Amino acid sequence: MIYYFSGTGNSYKVAAQLAQSTSTKLADMSSVAVDVPVCDDAVVGFVLPVYAWGLPVFVEQFVKSLPRGVRHKYVYAVLTCGDDMGYADVLLRKALRRVGWQLDAVYVVQMRNTYVCLPGFDVDSPDVQQRKDRAFGQRMTHVATCVANRAPFDEREVLRGAWPWLKSYVLRPLFNKLLISDRRFSVDASVCSQCGACVRRCPLGNMRMGADGLPQWHAGKCTHCLRCYHICPHHAISYGKFTRGKGQVKINL
Numbered sequence: 602m603i604y605y606f607s608g609t610g611n612s613y614k615v616a617a618q619l620a621q622s623t624s625t626k627l628a629d630m631s632s633v634a635v636d637v638p639v640c641d642d643a644v645v646g647f648v649l650p651v652y653a654w655g656l657p658v659f660v661e662q663f664v665k666s667l668p669r670g671v672r673h674k675y676v677y678a679v680l681t682c683g684d685d686m687g688y689a690d691v692l693l694r695k696a697l698r699r700v701g702w703q704l705d706a707v708y709v710v711q712m713r714n715t716y717v718c719l720p721g722f723d724v725d726s727p728d729v730q731q732r733k734d735r736a737f738g739q740r741m742t743h744v745a746t747c748v749a750n751r752a753p754f755d756e757r758e759v760l761r762g763a764w765p766w767l768k769s770y771v772l773r774p775l776f777n778k779l780l781i782s783d784r785r786f787s788v789d790a791s792v793c794s795q796c797g798a799c800v801r802r803c804p805l806g807n808m809r810m811g812a813d814g815l816p817q818w819h820a821g822k823c824t825h826c827l828r829c830y831h832i833c834p835h836h837a838i839s840y841g842k843f844t845r846g847k848g849q850v851k852i853n854l
């Protein structure tokens with residue numbers, strides 16, 4: 602079984618490719634019933650994006666609700682990120698350990714960046730995107746081979762970047778406290794066509810259409826995946842002033 606969470610499709614692409622090459626079933630964490638018992642001898646994969654050098658808050662909650670103390674032959678994770686992951690793997694290992702699961706290996710795949718909500722952060726330039734796209738196939742072949750061979754954890758398979766401790770243990774809590782919220786999302790009524798794509802496709806059901814026909818947030822479940830921002834065909838959604846002039850990525854799921 603491969604459990605995946607994906608805001609804009611990068612992690613889904615990885616999960617779908619791995620599922621095909623390892624003949625494994627896929628389960629979307631945002632729609633799966635987690636109390637389904639997981640077979641004792643199974644190989645289990647987790648595929649998810651890195652958020653603020655850690656895990657999406659929703660994934661932390663998902664892991665907490667896994668059945669406790671189930672033993673598996675091999676548990677691995679593939680983390681997708683735009684640049685680097687800090688100690689995201691260590692945070693995942695600890696979260697799994699709390700429910701009695703052991704994480705055997707972690708792999709990182711660098712993909713297009715989707716984070717645009719702070720000054721200095723934007724989607725990748727065409728040449729950076731091309732470089733990442735070119736490296737993707739080879740990286741996935743390598744990850745699939747490692748998973749098939751149940752390779753153990755290898756530090757060379759992760760991408761910590763500079764100052765990983767500072768990023769994962771100091772900046773991350775601040776980021777989660779101050780920025781993981783839907784309070785700053787808004788829609789430009791003069792541009793929104795009221796198509797409802799953002800509402801329908803929010804993976805956590807955190808949005809609805811208001812009586813004025815415009816999307817509303819504030820259901821308290823936002824994990825900041827930014828699907829609503831990137832999916833809008835008219836670029837009508839913004840996150841405070843931070844997304845002014847920023848790009849969008851195509852949703853691939």
Ligand SMILES: Cc1cc2nc3c(=O)[nH]c(=O)nc-3n(C[C@H](O)[C@H](O)[C@H](O)COP(=O)(O)O)c2cc1C
Nearest residue numbers: 607608609610611612650653654682683684685715
């Ligand atoms: C809220 C948020 C935080 C992010 N934080 C990081 C980060 O700490 N490091 C990084 O390299 N990329 C970061 N990214 C980029 C994503 O990890 C990357 O684009 C990922 O592949 C997106 O996967 P998805 O399309 O499955 O959602 C962040 C993206 C979002 C939306």
